[in-house]
Amino acid sequence: MDDGHVVVCGAGVVGLALATMLAGEGRSVTVLEADPAPAPDGADAAWSGWPRHGVAQFRQPHCVFPRFRHLCDEDLPGVTDALLAAGCRSFDPLDTAPPSLGDHASRPDDDRFRWVTGRRPVLEAVLASWAEQQPGVTIRRGVRVTGLVQGDRATRGVPRVAGVVTDDGEKLRADLVVDAMGRRTPSDAWLADLGATPPPRTAEDSGFAYYTRYFSGPLPEWRIGPLVAHGTVTLLTLPSDNDTWSVTVCGASRDVPLKNLRDPVCFDRVLHGFPMQGHWVDADAQPGVAVMAGVLDRIRSLVVDGAPVVTGFTAVGDAWACTNPSAGRGISIGLMHARALRDTLREHPDDPAAFAPAFQRLTEDRVAPYVHAQLRTDRARVAEMDALRRGEPAPAGDPDEAAFAAAAMEDPEVFRALLEVVMCLALPGEVLARPRIADAVARRRGEAPAPPPGPDRRDLVALLAA
Numbered sequence: 037m038d039d040g041h042v043v044v045c046g047a048g049v050v051g052l053a054l055a056t057m058l059a060g061e062g063r064s065v066t067v068l069e070a071d072p073a074p075a076p077d078g079a080d081a082a083w084s085g086w087p088r089h090g091v092a093q094f095r096q097p098h099c100v101f102p103r104f105r106h107l108c109d110e111d112l113p114g115v116t117d118a119l120l121a122a123g124c125r126s127f128d129p130l131d132t133a134p135p136s137l138g139d140h141a142s143r144p145d146d147d148r149f150r151w152v153t154g155r156r157p158v159l160e161a162v163l164a165s166w167a168e169q170q171p172g173v174t175i176r177r178g179v180r181v182t183g184l185v186q187g188d189r190a191t192r193g194v195p196r197v198a199g200v201v202t203d204d205g206e207k208l209r210a211d212l213v214v215d216a217m218g219r220r221t222p223s224d225a226w227l228a229d230l231g232a233t234p235p236p237r238t239a240e241d242s243g244f245a246y247y248t249r250y251f252s253g254p255l256p257e258w259r260i261g262p263l264v265a266h267g268t269v270t271l272l273t274l275p276s277d278n279d280t281w282s283v284t285v286c287g288a289s290r291d292v293p294l295k296n297l298r299d300p301v302c303f304d305r306v307l308h309g310f311p312m313q314g315h316w317v318d319a320d321a322q323p324g325v326a327v328m329a330g331v332l333d334r335i336r337s338l339v340v341d342g343a344p345v346v347t348g349f350t351a352v353g354d355a356w357a358c359t360n361p362s363a364g365r366g367i368s369i370g371l372m373h374a375r376a377l378r379d380t381l382r383e384h385p386d387d388p389a390a391f392a393p394a395f396q397r398l399t400e401d402r403v404a405p406y407v408h409a410q411l412r413t414d415r416a417r418v419a420e421m422d423a424l425r426r427g428e429p430a431p432a433g434d435p436d437e438a439a440f441a442a443a444a445m446e447d448p449e450v451f452r453a454l455l456e457v458v459m460c461l462a463l464p465g466e467v468l469a470r471p472r473i474a475d476a477v478a479r480r481r482g483e484a485p486a487p488p489p490g491p492d493r494r495d496l497v498a499l500l501a502a
Contacts, residue, residue, distance in 0.1 A: 040063060040064075040210075040211030040212065040385075040386075041063070041064045041065075041066070041209065041210050041211050042055075042058055042063050042064070042065045042066070042210060042211065042212045042213075042214060043065075043066050043067075043068060043199065043200055043208060043210040043212070043213045043214070044065060044066070044067045044068070044214045044216050045068050045181050045200065045213065045214065045215050045216060045217050045223075046067075046068075046069065046090075046215070046216035046217040046218060046221075046355070047067045047068075047069035047071075047164065047175055047177065048091060048160065048216060048217075048218055048353075049156075049159060049160050049163050049367055049370065049371075050216050050352060050353035050354070050367065050370035050371065050373070050374055051067055051069075051214075051216030051217075051352075051353075052067065052160070052163040052164055052166075052167040052175075053107075053108075053111075053112060053163060053167075053370075053371055053374050054214065054216060054352060054374035054377065054378070055067050055167055055170075055173050055175075056112055056166065056167045056170050056173060057111050057112070057374060057375065057378045058172075058378060058381070059170050059171065059172030059173045060111075060170070060172075061378065061381070061382070062172070063172060063381075064172050064174075065172055065173050065174070066174045066175075066176065066208065066210075067167070067173065067174065067175045067176065068176050068179045068180075068181055068200070068202070068208075069090075069175065069176070069177045069178075069179065070090050070178070070179065070180040070181070071087065071088050071089060071090045071091075071177065071178070072177050072178030073086055073087050073088075073177070074164075074177055075160065075161040075164035075165060076161060077161075077165075079122055079123050079154075079155075079158045079161075079277055079278045080278075082155075082157040082158050082160070082161040083095075083155055083157050083158060086157050086161070088157070088160075090217070090218075090220075091156075091218065092219065092220065092328070093156070093219075093328060093331075093361055094156055094157060095155075095156065095157065095326060096156070096246060096248060096326060096328050096361060097155075097248055097272060097274045097276075097282040097284055097361075097364075098153075098155070098156040098159065098361075098364070098366075098367060099151070099153065099274060099364025099365075099367075100151060100152065100153050100154070100159065100364075100367050100368065101151060101364060101365065101368045101458075101459040101460050101461075102148060102149055102150060102151055102459050102460075102461060103368040103371070103372065103459065103460040103461055104151075104152075104367055104368045104371055105150065105151060105152050106148070106461075107368075107371040107372065107375060108371075111371075111375060111378075112166070114166070115162070115163065115166055116152050118162050118165070118166055119152050119154060119159065119162050120152060122154070122158055122161070122162050122277065123154070123158070123277040123278035124152050124153060124154035124158065124159070124162075124276075124277040125151075125152070125153055125154065125255075125275050125276065125277055126150060126151070126152050127150070127151040127152075127153055127275050128146075128149065128150050128151075129149050129151070129261070129262070129455055129459070130142075130146060130149060130452075130455075131258060132258045132260070132261045132262060133448070133451060134260075134261075134445050134451075136445050136446055137445070137446065137447070137448045137451055138446075138448075139448045140448070143452070146452075148461065149452070149455055149459065149461075151459075153274070153275060153276060153277070154276055154277030154278075155250075155276050155277055155280065155282075158276075158277045158278075159367075179202050179203070179204075180202060180203040181200045181201070181202055181203075181226075182201055182202065182203050183200070183201040183226050183229060184197045184199070184200055184201065184213065184226045184227070184229070184230055184349065185197065185198045185199035185200060185201060185207050185208075185209065186198065186230050187199075187348060189347075190347045190348070190387075190388045190389045191343075191344065191347055191389045194232075194343070194344055194345065194346060194347055194389075195227075195230040195231055195232045195346050195347075196346070196347045196348045196388065197210075197213050197230070197346060197347070197348035197349035198210065198348060199213065200213055210348075211348070211388075212348060212349070212350070212381075212388070212391075213348060213349045213350075214349075214350055214351070214352055214377070215349070215350070215351040215352070215355040216351075216352050216353055216355055217355050218353065218354040218355055218358075219331070219332065219334070219354045219355075219358045221351070221354075221355040223349075223351065223355070224237075224336075227345065227346055227349070230346065232345045232346045233340065233345040234345075235336045235337055235338050235340075235345055236336065236337050236340060237334060237335065237336035237337070238334065238335050238336075239332050239333070239334040240332065240333055240334075241289065241330060241331070241332060241333075242331045242332065242333045242359070242360045242414055242418075243288055243289055243290070243414070243415075243418035244286055244287070244288065244289060244329070244331060244360055244414070244418070245286070245287055245288065245289040245291070245294060245327070245328070245329035246284055246285075246286050246326075246327065246328045246329070246361070247284065247285045247286075247287075247294070247297040247298065247303060247325050247326075247327055248282050248283065248284040248285075248325065248326040248327075248328075249282065249283050249300065249303055249304075249317065249321055249322065249324075249325055249326075250276075250280060250281070250282050250321070250322040250326075251280065251281055251282070251283065251316070251317065251319040251320060251321050251322070252278075252279055252280045252281075252319065252320050252322075253279060253319040253320055254279065255275055255279070255281060256273075256281070256315050256316045256318075256319070257315065259311075259312040259313070259315075260312040260313065260488060262274060262275075263364075263458070264312070264313070264488050265417070265488075266310065266487075266488060266490040266491075267421075267424050267487075267490075267492065267493055267496070268287060268288065268291060268421045268424050268425050268493055268496065269285050269286065269287045269294070269421075269496065270285075270286040270287070270417070271283070271284070271285060271286075271307075271310060271313050272284040272286060273313055273316050281316070283307060283313070283316050283317055285297055285303070285306065285307075287421060288418055288421045288422055288425065289329045289330065290422065290425075291421070291425055293496075293497050293500045293501065294500065296500045296501070297325060297327075297500070298325050298327055299325070300321065300323070300324060300325055302499075302500060302502075303317070303325050304317045304321075305499055305502060306496070306499045306500060309490065309491045309495065309496070309499045310489070310490040310491070311489050311490070312488060312489060312490070328361070331358075331360070331361060332358065333358065333359050333360065333411055333414060334357065334358055335356070335357040335404075335407060336351070336356065336357070337396065338350060338351065338392060338396070339392055339393050339396040342393055343393070344389070344392030344393060344396075346392075347388040347389055347391070347392055348388050350377065350391075350392065350395060352370065352373050352374055352377055353366070353369070353370030353373055353374065354366060354370065356373060356399070357369075357404070357407045359407060359410040359411055359414060360410065360413075360414045365406065365410060365460050368459075368460045369403060369406055369407065369460065372402060372403050372406070372460075373399065373403045376395065376398045376399055376402050376403055377395060379398065380394050380395040380398055405463050406460060406463065409463060409464060416431070416433060416434075419431050420433075424493060425493065427493075435481055435482065436468060436477055436481070437464070438483065438484040438485075439477045439478075439480040439481045439482070439483055439484075440453075440454065440464075440468065440473075440477050441454065441484065441485045442480045442483040442484055442485045443476040443477055443479070443480045444485075445485050445486075447476050449472060449473070449476075450473055450476045450477075453467040453470070453473050454467075
């Protein structure tokens with residue numbers, strides 16, 4: 037595949053970033069996107085006037101944690117500046133550090149925590165404009181892929197993909213086809229049509245429901261961190277681009293009283309019950325409440341027992357694995373996965389049989405641990421919310437994680453370590469193995485952080501029903 041043609045199916049953020057990375061390696065890349073509308077100019081037009089029916093969460097909140105910015109600065113130089121020019125906000129989470137830390141002096145490497153964040157349509161419009169300007173990248177919108185072209189097999193008994201078939205019957209040849217179509221990818225059916233072994237997958241409802249309102253004006257004062265668990269709900273207050281922000285209430289999808297949050301009056305009333313976040317809804321609001329539920333946590337593999345189920349085809353980002361969106365890791369993990377794909381192609385540019393298992397190994401080494409860590413966190417949080425909703429004690433959590441969170445409220449170095457974990461810069465095991473962090477956690481084992489102020493379950497239900 038050296039200097040070969042790559043077809044990327046899907047022009048979302050990850051597909052566009054991957055196309056730009058691969059074009060920078062000298063490859064010719066064609067991006068096919070089923071939604072026909074081009075990315076508009078300007079944040080307002082991107083937000084209000086860009087139909088992207090293929091992305092279910094297009095107008096839901098998105099975090100682009102520091103890992104995203106690091107990858108852009110290293111692999112897509114200039115994108116961060118383009119995002120800032122479009123009105124995206126530079127955000128320092130250390131600004132929300134708890135007063136209990138005492139020591140708020142900056143450290144030499146604190147810049148590693150800085151985000152550049154914005155609403156998903158604005159982010160994607162900037163990436164689309166950037167990708168269109170890159171030599172070697174062609175973006176074709178309004179082209180729906182309906183199947184795969186079968187080529188000569190590189191491995192006995194394993195189908196090889198040699199391109200894609202579009203909805204108008206065009207056969208577009210490619211040395212590699214990449215599925216970047218996100219959570220709702222139909223590509224398993226395409227592989228079945230080739231006679232490929234069904235890719236193993238694990239899939240389950242994440243168990244979460246999300247209720248979001250958008251606001252505009254001067255950014256409200258931070259009185260607590262952006263993502264805060266309050267018993268049976270979690271509140272996310274997320275700064276965005278061009279003097280906008282979002283407020284999200286995340287709860288269990290089985291929590292029937294929360295459905296009243298679809299009423300904006302109820303939503304604002306409930307938020308006012310949380311003293312540290314209620315002022316975030318005292319601003320100009322967009323009409324309505326955006327609701328999302330039934331989101332799957334899913335991982336699938338195109339390699340079984342070290343052998344690929346197909347060659348000439350792979351998946352990246354949410355088409356490979358996806359988790360709870362409120363954690364905000366999807367775009368960062370997607371870019372990490374795109375980089376792993378690019379690095380694998382560097383090592384195996386013209387050997388599709390070697391590429392597939394090598395990409396799987398690199399994925400498992402670099403990227404999958406973040407997905408598995410989030411899945412564990414998701415399951416524990418849903419179990420906690422379900423128990424509290426039933427009036428039962430919450431299941432016992434990991435004592436080290438509880439002690440880690442407690443120490444982070446008092447120790448500025450542990451707080452920074454916690455930020456590394458939350459923001460996809462390091463895995464929990466990595467930071468907990470550091471002697472300084474391990475000692476702080478050991479001293480607080482058996483402790484947990486004090487719960488943040490807010491209504492208990494009974495008062496929450498009353499606010500929902502008022």
